[in-house]
Amino acid sequence: MHFIGKDMDQYLSQKDYVDTAVVPLLQLDLSEAGLKSSAGASEYLQSLTALLEKQFKGRILLFPPVAYAKSTDRLRLSNELSIEMKKADFKHVFYMTTDAEWRSVEELKNVLWLPAIPTEHMDRNFKQSVMEDQLRQVLPLFLKEWS
DSSP: OBSSHHHHHHHHHTTTTOOEEEEEEEEEOOSTTTHHHHHHHHHHHHHHHHHHHHHTBTTEEEOOOEEEETTOOHHHHHHHHHHHHHHHTOSEEEEEESOGGGGGOTTSOSEEEOOOOOOTTSOHHHHHHHHHHHHHHHHHHHHHHHO
């Protein structure tokens, strides 16, 4: 399910079965040098998490990307996110990002770092194939956490 109005009624009625939250973490670099790579990382991350949500519809709730500045204190942000996710009572929370700095934030569990793959010039079929390959790499991490 997506974090959108029409899915929230379904989420609330099936809350016992939706035990996993997926939170994309997206670093914004709005400098002239970083803008294109930041946008590419956003496109990649949103495509991958949408495919993940489709695969596990009814089991996960996909949150919108949490966008933050390059200079953001990741420890502070991780604490704030953890508090909110605990309030929502999810059994499992995964944070997906292309920002390698999250790997050093040990307080935040289940951070899945993936290098961004530039997809803007790929044709639709090849992009879909690449995303499915990426999903196959991520799936075992979810299955391990769930077992």
